[in-house]
Amino acid sequence: MKLLLLEDDDLLAESLAESLKDNGYLVDLAASLKAAKSLMATEHYELAILDVGLPDGSGLDLLAQWRRQKRDTPILILTARDTWEDKVVGLETGADDYLTKPFHEAELMARLKALLRRQSGQLSQVITLNGVSLDEAGQRVCLEGETWRSLTATEFRLLRYLMLHPDRIHSKEQLLEQLYALDQDAAAPNLVEVYVARLRRYLGKSVIQTRRGQGYFFASH
16 A cells, blocks of 8 residues: 655654555655655555645645645645644645644554545454455454464555455556555566465455456455
C-alpha cells in the first residue's frame, strides 16, 4: 500500500518513512508542493500525509486544489500548527484527519489505519474475504478454521492490496508500484509471480486468480 508523505524536514521525513515501512507501507517522499503535485499526477496513492508550512507555499492550498479536482484520496494533515482554529480550517479545507507535532508514532499509525479502513469499508483490523482473514496489526493470514501464518513484509503488502481491491484485475506493473517505492531500485516484473505463487501455496490457487495477458485478482467469492 503506497502513501505520499509531504514533509520538508528531512530528518523527520526519513524517520517517519522508516516507521511507515516497518508497518507495511510504501512511502514516496516530497519536500515541496511542486514535487507533491508531480507525484500525485503520475502515481496512485492510498493516502497522503501533508505538512502545512512548506518552502513553496501552504499544504492547505494543495489540499484545496486536490479536492477541487475531485480527488478522494484520504488526507491526514501533520503539522505544528495546533490551535483549534487551525484544525477547523484544515478539516474544512478537505482533510480527513489532523494530527499535531510532536506526536506519538503509535497514534499516527492508528489514525492511518482508521482512515484506510474507512476508505475501503472495513470496520476491523482483520480483513476477511472469501474464507481468508488478514490481520493487519500482526501481518499474518489464516484460512477459515486454520491457524495463523506470519507473512513477510512483501507478502503482506501484496495480499493486503489485493484484498482491499477484490475482483479488480491488476497488472504486474501496477502491483510492482504497490510493492516498491520510487526511490528503490527497479524490480523485475517476475517478482510479482514469485510472491503470488507463495501466497497461493498458503491460500490455494482459487483465491488469487490469473487473467491471462492482463494480471491477477483476488476473488471475493
